[in-house]
Amino acid sequence: MNSPIWYPYAQMKNLAAPLEVESASGVHLHLKDGRTLIDSISSWWCKIHGYNHPEITQVAKDQLDTLEHVMLGGLTHQPAQKLADKLVEITPEGLNHVFFADSGSVGVEVSLKMTLQYWINQDRPEKKKIATLTRSYHGDTLGCMSVCDPFNSMHKAFSHILMPQLFLDTPTSGFEANQIQLEKEIDELNRFIKNHHHELAGFIVEPIIQSVGNFNFYSPEYLQAIHNTCKENEVLLIFDEIATGFGRTGKWFAANHASITPDIMVLGKGLTAGYFGHSATLATSKVFEAFWGNEDKLAFMHGPTFMGNATVCAVALKGIEIFERENYLDKIAHIEDSLKSYLLDLQSDKIHSTRVLGAVGVIQVKDSHSLEGLQDFAADRGVWLRPFDHVVYTAPPYIINDESLEKIALTMREWFIK
Numbered sequence: 476m477n478s479p480i481w482y483p484y485a486q487m488k489n490l491a492a493p494l495e496v497e498s499a500s501g502v503h504l505h506l507k508d509g510r511t512l513i514d515s516i517s518s519w520w521c522k523i524h525g526y527n528h529p530e531i532t533q534v535a536k537d538q539l540d541t542l543e544h545v546m547l548g549g550l551t552h553q554p555a556q557k558l559a560d561k562l563v564e565i566t567p568e569g570l571n572h573v574f575f576a577d578s579g580s581v582g583v584e585v586s587l588k589m590t591l592q593y594w595i596n597q598d599r600p601e602k603k604k605i606a607t608l609t610r611s612y613h614g615d616t617l618g619c620m621s622v623c624d625p626f627n628s629m630h631k632a633f634s635h636i637l638m639p640q641l642f643l644d645t646p647t648s649g650f651e652a653n654q655i656q657l658e659k660e661i662d663e664l665n666r667f668i669k670n671h672h673h674e675l676a677g678f679i680v681e682p683i684i685q686s687v688g689n690f691n692f693y694s695p696e697y698l699q700a701i702h703n704t705c706k707e708n709e710v711l712l713i714f715d716e717i718a719t720g721f722g723r724t725g726k727w728f729a730a731n732h733a734s735i736t737p738d739i740m741v742l743g744k745g746l747t748a749g750y751f752g753h754s755a756t757l758a759t760s761k762v763f764e765a766f767w768g769n770e771d772k773l774a775f776m777h778g779p780t781f782m783g784n785a786t787v788c789a790v791a792l793k794g795i796e797i798f799e800r801e802n803y804l805d806k807i808a809h810i811e812d813s814l815k816s817y818l819l820d821l822q823s824d825k826i827h828s829t830r831v832l833g834a835v836g837v838i839q840v841k842d843s844h845s846l847e848g849l850q851d852f853a854a855d856r857g858v859w860l861r862p863f864d865h866v867v868y869t870a871p872p873y874i875i876n877d878e879s880l881e882k883i884a885l886t887m888r889e890w891f892i893k
C-alpha cells in the first residue's frame with residue numbers, strides 16, 4: 476500500500492487498504508463506503524464506553540474551554556488531583572501513589588524504572604533483572620520489549636540487543652485450573668523465584684489474561700502464588716493491568732480475583748475511556764518510601780511532558796463515574812453469560828479451544844491459516860473483528876446491547892460452521 480502513514484504491525488508492501496472510518500457512535504463504526512460495523516474489540520480494548528459517549532465528550536469539551544493542558548512540573552490542577560484520589564480509592568488497597576504517563580508502554584517503562592531504582596536506592600544494585608512469564612506482552616518500547624515473550628513475540632529479532640531478563644514458562648492450566656497441573660506449575664514458579672531472587676528486582680505479569688499471548692487465561696490461585704513467592708523472596712510484583720483493568724476480566728481489576736495488592740500496578744486503555752492515550756502507574760507506600768529522603772539522588776527522575784493532562788484526567792474521571800453509576804460490572808457479567816452460551820459449545824475440526832472470561836470471548840484455532848479471510852468475512856456481515864496469530868476474539872464495549880452481541884457471536888460461529 477502506498478501511503479505516508481506507516482501503519483502498525485504490518486508489512487506495508489502487502490497491506491490491504493485500511494477501512495476508512497468517518498465517524499463512530501455507541502458500538503458502531505461508520506465507514507466512508509457507507510457500511511456500519513459493530514466494533515467487537517473496542518479499538519484494541521480501550522473503548523469500554525463505546526464511541527462518542529455524550530457525557531464524556533461533553534466533559535472533554537468543557538475541560539478544553541477551561542484548561543486543556545499544563546505541565547505537572549511545579550504546577551498542578553484539580554482534574555489530576557481528583558483522578559489520583561479516585562484511582563487510589565478504586566484499586567486494590569495500599570496502592571496510594573499515582574504516576575501519570577502518556578501511553579501504556581510508557582506506563583510499563585515507568586514501572587520497570589521504579590522497580591530497578593527501588594533497589595538502587597537501597598544499595599542493592601545486584602537486584603537488576605525483571606522476571607516474567609512466556610507469552611507476555613507489555614508494549615513496544617525497548618524496556619517493554621525486554622519483558623515480552625522472547626521466542627514467540629514480534630520482537631524476537633531484537634533479543635541480542637534488549638536487556639536480558641528472566642522468563643518462566645507460563646501456566647497452561649487455565650482459569651479454573653486443573654489442580655494437579657496447577658500444583659506442578661506453582662512448584663516450578665517457587666523454584667524459579669528461589670533460584671533467582673538474589674538478582675531479581677521485580678516480576679511483571681499480565682494478571683489472569685495474557686492478551687497478545689493467544690489469550691492464555693490462568694487462575695487466581697496461580698496469581699496468589701506469584702504474590703506469595705515474590706513477597707517471601709524480596710521481589711517487587713508488578714501487575715500490568717493495561718488490558719485487564721477496568722472490568723475486562725469481570726472484576727474492576729484482575730488483581731481482585733485473587734484479592735491481592737501488587738507493589739506496582741499499571742493502568743491504561745479503558746482508563747481514559749479510549750479518548751486519549753494515557754497511563755497511571757500506581758505504587759504502594761513501601762515502594763514510594765524508597766524514593767523519599769533528603770538526598771536528591773533518591774528521587775524518581777521521570778516526567779513525560781503530557782503526564783496528567785487535564786483533559787485526559789477530566790475524561791477519565793467521568794468514565795469512572797459512569798462505570799460506577801451504570802453498574803458496569805453487572806453489564807460485564809451479562810456479556811460473560813451471553814458469550815459463554817454462544818461460544819463455549821462451538822466445535823469444529825479447526826478449533827483448538829474456546830474460552831470466555833468477563834467481557835472477553837476467545838476462539839483459538841489449531842492452524843492460524845484457518846483465520847485468513849475472516850476479517851473481510853466479518854466486515855461483510857457488519858462486524859469489525861481482527862484475528863491474530865491463532866485467535867479470533869471479541870472484547871466489546873460494555874454498553875453493547877444483546878442484539879449487537881449476538882451479531883458478533885453468530886459471525887464468529889458462522890466462520891467455523893459454514
Ligand SMILES: Cc1ncc(COP(=O)(O)O)c(C=O)c1O
Pocket residue numbers: 519578579580581583612613614615681686715716717718743744752
Ligand atoms: C498488557 C499490555 N501492556 C502494555 C500495552 C501497551 O500499551 P500502549 O499501546 O498504550 O502503549 C498493551 C497494549 O496493547 C497491553 O495490552
